[in-house]
Amino acid sequence: MTFEELEQKLLETEKRLLEAERKIQINSDIEAVKKVQSRYINALARVNWDEIIDCFADDSSIDVEFGGFIRGKENIARFFREMLSTIHDGKEGIFEVHPVVTVDGDTAKGNWLMYIMYADPRTWASRYWLQAVYDSEFVRVNGEWKFKHLQWRPRLEPPGPPPPTMAP
Numbered sequence: 001m002t003f004e005e006l007e008q009k010l011l012e013t014e015k016r017l018l019e020a021e022r023k024i025q026i027n028s029d030i031e032a033v034k035k036v037q038s039r040y041i042n043a044l045a046r047v048n049w050d051e052i053i054d055c056f057a058d059d060s061s062i063d064v065e066f067g068g069f070i071r072g073k074e075n076i077a078r079f080f081r082e083m084l085s086t087i088h089d090g091k092e093g094i095f096e097v098h099p100v101v102t103v104d105g106d107t108a109k110g111n112w113l114m115y116i117m118y119a120d121p122r123t124w125a126s127r128y129w130l131q132a133v134y135d136s137e138f139v140r141v142n143g144e145w146k147f148k149h150l151q152w153r154p155r156l157e158p159p160g161p162p163p164p165t166m167a168p
Contacts, residue, residue, distance in 0.1 A: 029103040032145045033110055033138050037096065040147070041114070047090035053077045057139050057146040064152045093117035093126075096134070106140040107148070114152075131156040 001009075036055055043051035053076065056062075061071040062079065066087075070079050095115040102109050112134040118127045132154045139148040 026103050029108065029140075029145070030101045033101050033103065033108045034099050036138060036145045036147065037099070037110060037112060037134070037136065040150075041094055041096050044088070045090055045092075045094045047085070047088065049077070049080045049085065052080055055147055056150075057141050057148055060147050060149060062147075062150045062152075064150075065154060091119065091121070093119065108138040108145065110134070110136045110138065112136075113155075128158050129156075130154055130158075 040052055040055045043049075043055070053073065056073050056076055058073050059071075060073060060076060061069065062076055063069045067079050067083060070076055093116065095117075096112045097115070098111075098113045100111045114132045114134055116130045116132070118130070119125060120127050132152055135151045135153075136147055137149040138145050140146075
């Protein structure tokens with residue numbers, strides 16, 4: 001093998017190595033974004049408002065059907081602590097499935113389906129289910145992924161208001 005052939009082979013190997021490193025970083029970032037979403041859902045299930053709020057960047061926003069468009073971490077905190085806390089007690093079954101995440105440098109987009117099972121408070125039997133969609137944008141802040149924008153929309157739900165809660 002000539003010096004020129006060896007040099008060419010080295011350049012090709014370096015190029016493949018850089019491409020592999022890029023793909024590893026993207027996959028690592030995708031997993032980190034998935035963890036933010038899962039951390040948020042787990043905190044929602046446990047009614048841990050502080051942990052939920054920690055998932056958001058300072059200049060983030062949310063858009064949820066029953067709360068409207070809310071901008072800024074302080075206002076988002078107020079929404080969870082003062083509004084959502086009045087209708088969510090953490091006794092629902094929450095499942096997030098089918099993540100689709102794309103990463104572009106320090107920004108990312110993600111889409112998940114969410115299923116919520118509402119149970120009878122006496123028997124814990126399933127009363128009804130709701131399917132919703134999360135469409136979210138993420139940003140890397142000081143090396144940590146955070147929500148930049150979170151949108152939640154119900155997709156499939158029973159018609160009319162939810163069934164009344166049965167007295168224990």
